[in-house]
Amino acid sequence: MKQLLSGNEAIALGAxxxxxxxxxxxxxxPSTEIMESLARFDDIYTEWSTNEKVAMEVALGASYAGxxxxxxxxxxxxxxxxxxxxxxxxxxxxxxxxIVECDDPGEHSSQGEQDNRHxxxxxxxxxxxxxxxxxxxxxxxxxxxxxEEFDTPVLVRSTTRLSHCKTVVNVDKERPVETKKPRFxxxxxxxxMVPSNARVRRIAMEERIIKLRQYVNDFPLNEMILKDRKIxxxxxxxxxxxxxxxFKDASHLKLVTIYPFPDRLIREFAEKVDRVLVIEELDPFxxxxxxxxxxxxxxxxxxxxxxxxxxxxxxxSAIEAGLxxxxxxxxxxxxxxxxxxxxxxxxxxxxxPHMAAEYSFRKLGLAERDDAExxxxxxxxxxxxxxxxxxxxxxxxxxxxxxxxxxxxCMGASIGQALGLEKAGIKDKIIAVIGDSTFFxxxxxxxxxxxxxxxxxxxxxxxxxxTAMTGHQGHPGTGISASxxxxxxxxxxxxxxxxxxxxxxVVSAFDLKEINTAVKNSVQIGKPSVVIIxxxxxxxxxxxxxxxxxxxxxxxxxxxxxxxxxxxxxxxGDTVVIDTESCTGCGVCAQVCPVKCIQExxx
Amino acid sequence: MNSENILIVGVGGQGVILAxxxxxxxxxxxxxxxxxxxxxxxxxxxxxVVSHVRWGEHVFSPIIKLGEVDYxxxxxxxxxxxxxxxxxxxGTAIIADVEIPPASLLSMNMSYPVHEELVATITxxxxxxxxxxxxxxxxxxxxxxxxxxxxxxxLSVFLDLEESAWSGDIRGRLRAGFIxxxxxxxxxxxxxxxxxxx
Numbered sequence: 001m002k003q004l005l006s007g008n009e010a011i012a013l014g015a016x017x018x019x020x021x022x023x024x025x026x027x028x029x030p031s032t033e034i035m036e037s038l039a040r041f042d043d044i045y046t047e048w049s050t051n052e053k054v055a056m057e058v059a060l061g062a063s064y065a066g067x068x069x070x071x072x073x074x075x076x077x078x079x080x081x082x083x084x085x086x087x088x089x090x091x092x093x094x095x096x097x098x099i100v101e102c103d104d105p106g107e108h109s110s111q112g113e114q115d116n117r118h119x120x121x122x123x124x125x126x127x128x129x130x131x132x133x134x135x136x137x138x139x140x141x142x143x144x145x146x147x148e149e150f151d152t153p154v155l156v157r158s159t160t161r162l163s164h165c166k167t168v169v170n171v172d173k174e175r176p177v178e179t180k181k182p183r184f185x186x187x188x189x190x191x192x193m194v195p196s197n198a199r200v201r202r203i204a205m206e207e208r209i210i211k212l213r214q215y216v217n218d219f220p221l222n223e224m225i226l227k228d229r230k231i232x233x234x235x236x237x238x239x240x241x242x243x244x245x246x247f248k249d250a251s252h253l254k255l256v257t258i259y260p261f262p263d264r265l266i267r268e269f270a271e272k273v274d275r276v277l278v279i280e281e282l283d284p285f286x287x288x289x290x291x292x293x294x295x296x297x298x299x300x301x302x303x304x305x306x307x308x309x310x311x312x313x314x315x316x317s318a319i320e321a322g323l324x325x326x327x328x329x330x331x332x333x334x335x336x337x338x339x340x341x342x343x344x345x346x347x348x349x350x351x352x353p354h355m356a357a358e359y360s361f362r363k364l365g366l367a368e369r370d371d372a373e374x375x376x377x378x379x380x381x382x383x384x385x386x387x388x389x390x391x392x393x394x395x396x397x398x399x400x401x402x403x404x405x406x407x408x409x410c411m412g413a414s415i416g417q418a419l420g421l422e423k424a425g426i427k428d429k430i431i432a433v434i435g436d437s438t439f440f441x442x443x444x445x446x447x448x449x450x451x452x453x454x455x456x457x458x459x460x461x462x463x464x465x466x467t468a469m470t471g472h473q474g475h476p477g478t479g480i481s482a483s484x485x486x487x488x489x490x491x492x493x494x495x496x497x498x499x500x501x502x503x504x505x506v507v508s509a510f511d512l513k514e515i516n517t518a519v520k521n522s523v524q525i526g527k528p529s530v531v532i533i534x535x536x537x538x539x540x541x542x543x544x545x546x547x548x549x550x551x552x553x554x555x556x557x558x559x560x561x562x563x564x565x566x567x568x569x570x571x572x573g574d575t576v577v578i579d580t581e582s583c584t585g586c587g588v589c590a591q592v593c594p595v596k597c598i599q600e601x602x603x
Numbered sequence: 604m605n606s607e608n609i610l611i612v613g614v615g616g617q618g619v620i621l622a623x624x625x626x627x628x629x630x631x632x633x634x635x636x637x638x639x640x641x642x643x644x645x646x647x648x649x650x651x652v653v654s655h656v657r658w659g660e661h662v663f664s665p666i667i668k669l670g671e672v673d674y675x676x677x678x679x680x681x682x683x684x685x686x687x688x689x690x691x692x693x694g695t696a697i698i699a700d701v702e703i704p705p706a707s708l709l710s711m712n713m714s715y716p717v718h719e720e721l722v723a724t725i726t727x728x729x730x731x732x733x734x735x736x737x738x739x740x741x742x743x744x745x746x747x748x749x750x751x752x753x754x755x756x757x758l759s760v761f762l763d764l765e766e767s768a769w770s771g772d773i774r775g776r777l778r779a780g781f782i783x784x785x786x787x788x789x790x791x792x793x794x795x796x797x798x799x800x801x
Contacts, residue, residue, distance in 0.1 A: 108642070167665070344682070345650070349649065401707075
């Protein structure tokens with residue numbers, strides 16, 4: 001049956017049809033939909049793990065039980081999971097273990113760009129990369145078989161474009177009838193990595209990769225397309241599609257086995273063509289492997305090393321390098337519209353529970369910021385507040401008009417950074433801002449560190465009751481599992497108290513006065529404190545209150561309310577109007593208005 | 604057949620993705636190789652949304668090359684203008700006469716471009732511009748959220764596919780209460796284009 005599937009949907013369906021029994025993940029763009037698709041099957045175990053490290057460990061444990069298991073995550077998630085991942089590479093597996101990781105060239109939704117193909121080389125585990133959804137679907141079964149045959153975890157790499165692009169898949173497989181019962185075969189020499197055992201496994205890793213080097217030469221999805229022999233292009237992933245699109249008449253080698261490298265196949269291809277090019281996104285990973293074989297090759301000399309590729313970039317780079325003829329009608333090359341059109345940057349949603357809090361941080365932190373125009377506003381103390389922040393929707397508070405944040409590094413970093421600033425001798429007040437899901441992910445250990453090492457930071461937990469940015473997945477604090485069942489809810493206040501924080505305040509995310517008071521008090525007490533700012537994400541619960549309206553008679557046009565950045569507020573002439581369709585009735589703008597001209601819309 | 608490239612653009616929340624899913628699926632059911640690629644960016648709502656749909660005998664790149672869009676379907680005028688340079692010179696622009704000012708206009712000290720300027724930007728690229736009074740049509744259909752149906756209805760006039768294929772797919776995609784009004788919005792969108800072409 002033909003289906004139009006995204007790469008992520010195809011990966012999930014492929015894994016399901018390959019008999020996966022346990023799957024674990026932490027949401028992260030562009031990988032999230034893999035678990036969302038798997039969680040719809042009720043005959044397998046699926047979970048949103050607390051973080052990627054736990055997901056990897058759950059999958060590894062399941063593999064030790066002899067069943068097929070997988071973990072999926074975004075590229076930086078593999079950084080979090082790298083410790084158990086390296087351990088898995090050492091112990092090997094029992095049931096097939098596949099780790100799907102999705103890179104984000106161009107940083108569509110990430111804090112950084114990194115090429116995770118290097119992980120395969122570092123861990124000495126095989127890596128496969130599909131070029132479309134059909135291949136993603138087929139690859140999963142093969143990945144599990146390789147894992148079992150070679151006693152190794154297998155990495156499957158995707159990228160944002162592959163994960164989110166929909167292509168036609170011929171769904172021709174069915175989930176096998178389960179015959180294998182889970183059983184744990186104790187084998188301390190394999191599973192207990194004390195140095196004496198690890199040294200033996202280390203040898204097994206080398207032997208394994210030598211065998212795999214032979215195996216990949218005949219991997220059926222690596223494909224040679226021989227046409228004009230003047231140019232032969234080696235490519236992988238979505239880069240293969242661009243290569244075929246732009247170099248229509250050239251010869252191509254599609255590489256699905258990224259690591260180890262199919263030396264024999266590459267030599268064979270190189271002998272058949274006059275000149276070898278490599279088209280790949282990010283680092284010259286394939287290019288360097290070709291160079292290692294002593295084959296002259298051109299890759300990053302004409303293809304950019306930074307960002308996502310697309311057909312224009314590949315074509316223009318090739319023309320510039322003289323690999324393709326100049327376009328005949330240069331004049332018709334279209335340019336972006338000459339008029340400067342206003343951009344439409346990402347924003348917090350109308351009724352977002354982060355808005356009042358970030359507005360408050362901004363105002364409380366004003367004194368030392370160089371915004372002269374705002375010096376008349378309420379000031380707090382002589383010192384500024386430094387806001388270390390984290391990964392989530394609230395990170396959008398860095399943009400206009402909120403300008404609320406000073407740092408964002410990676411998941412969970414805000415709390416440790418705040419402590420570091422303090423211990424370095426910074427005398428300003430410091431607050432660490434972290435979301436509920438991110439706090440569970442990797443904020444807890446840092447908060448313990450603050451308590452243990454006598455820090456005085458204030459940690460603000462922005463509790464919107466969901467993992468909002470990736471599309472409202474459950475987390476330990478929500479009591480909702482990946483398969484949408486009710487499960488035990490980890491109580492945030494008890495957890496924080498248990499860590500040793502005495503000073504906890506819980507305030508409404510929609511009450512500006514409460515937030516201001518709680519933050520002011522907390523930064524002054526001189527010991528670690530936590531403020532939980534709680535308010536549901538309106539796009540998650542879809543509850544709408546009575547919309548607000550602006551009394552045009554009273555509005556002075558000061559535009560104070562617009563500093564919230566609420567997309568429901570618009571300027572018309574001299575005054576502001578509120579779009580009743582999108583207003584959720586949170587009322588924060590009414591609290592900001594100095595002349596009290598914003599009121600609930602009366603019937 | 605030659606391949607066809609359709610670029611659907613709009614603002615988050617307007618239903619661009621559902622529209623492009625529908626178009627792509629119908630292409631697949633018609634026997635084409637189809638690829639569809641969305642760029643949604645970081646925002647859940649309110650940001651620019653761009654969806655590429657390509658079909659033909661065999662499609663390689665999931666992204667349409669600059670200057671090779673056959674049909675630009677704009678759910679919002681500013682977004683349509685922003686992507687108009689993707690059109691090929693003989694391409695067709697089907698644009699909803701809808702303005703959604705970006706919420707960040709004020710903080711960037713910019714204003715929403717005037718109607719004539721946006722239309723001129725698009726007509727600079729192609730003469731085949733169809734402006735659709737999409738909100739009026741939605742109201743007539745009795746479904747204020749059916750803009751995406753109006754627009755794919757308008758697009759359907761140019762594509763060589765059975766009308767029954769569209770209604771079948773739309774029925775399968777929507778909740779029962781919205782089906783009839785959505786189908787009406789679809790036909791009214793198609794009718795609006797047909798009337799002007801005759």
